[in-house]
Amino acid sequence: MSPKISSVSKRAKYVAKKGTSLAYRLVQRVKKELTRFGVGERVVNVVEETIHDVLDQEETATSSLPTKPKRSIPVTALDQHTVIRYFGLKGKQDFKEAPKTNKIWDIPEQHLLPVPQHLEVSMHEFDALTRFFDDSLRVPPEAMARSIIDQILSAAMREVRKELHNLASDNEEHLYLTMETRLEVTLSREDEDLVITGDADYSFWYGNPSDISTNLVVCEAKRKGDKAGLGGTHQLLGYMGIIHTMRRRLGKENCVVYGILTDTHTWWFYRIDNDSQVSEYVATWEYQASRIFSYICFILRAAYELTPTTSRITPSHRFSGESSYFNFDIFFNNLIEAGNLA
Template structure:
């Protein structure tokens, strides 16, 4: 899991920082023991499947050629992932805008969705009469509204090394978003992905703070 940090006074001990983070995790009801959850197979309906354009495959091949790197290669992770995520959102928008659903407001909803680049997510947390800031970084956030209100339900964390197994790094940011939205009385369901652009681990926190993953 990607580290969660707490912003305390300079003379605060590491033990105290750990206590703050432990208390925050207790408040989210997403304890470390619950991360070893149940696995499930996520099935994608026929209507939700989209064919990626040949241009994406050609672009990924161009990266191999230009960077003199043969896939899979850690040098290709960032440019590959940028291209894949942007292309996926573009294809979804174009397809849905042309569909029947577009006549019933779907087009307007999709117009508001956009990828946000790397940023630090922060939330205030009270512990023993003091207020602290708990934070962590996320590489890509799919926003559908106000960023200050954390109006997102999907994040992506990039692994800078080739993944050999499933990855849990997104859970840190997912926990912050889930907890903040739950406190505000909003839908707190959120999805997360950890990827090296070759291997993908999908995570899901439902409104009951239950985590499910699919690799």
């Protein structure tokens, strides 16, 4: 068999698995990046063939190993301690006891963004339409809470999209918001493989929505009255752990993942950094609406900094007065280096 025929057969093998094969998506992503940087077709084909050879060798080696039993576990069945252990997260079970870590969220007031007027009007109208004379009936069910969350997240997306369009009008990595997003990862244990699964209420993506590794922010809605949001903390951290693990396996340079948990009144923000350290910030909409809205926008913008298209935005555009936003992570690091968060 000639090399050409061999190459075609190997490509066909992975094309047949399109949409489910991580190997196929990896090859396509590498080809896209090489082409974007002007690499010739001959070199691209050689690289593709090399990747297929390595993948075939790995598949052959793996197939010869004894098969371990596989067990599927929903994130909702895991407690917080188990989530931390399974995903190798660092942090105390009560993250509020780690004040030094949480200082990363202390952004000065002058850097906060105002809540858009159209959002304030929309939320006021929604409150008026759903107001009852009996205060005991005003505790919003999850459906009503989601309606409020939808408004806030949509407004934040509008602000970020507008800003990104101004900085790079030819941006290909569009920002998406999806709901009930299926997340899944397999964790190999000594005696079995655990398939951790779950459906995140909200997920923000840049680029290809079918690629879990491009999911950088997840948001969970909780009913008002859940004690300190603890009922959803382990669930949210589980979703974040899935994405964090996927990005690390793919060798991503930056594996930071953000998460948001809210009942519309109280907002919990979580962040897993490159060292798998978890930090938390809590705020209430009644008294800290601007800070909450700003954090959502900053987080979405920080997630964009992890995409390949970021290279088309120069550092001067990212951090000068030409932009009302900045890189959330780099902003934190600059504050720490300057001693402002010591």
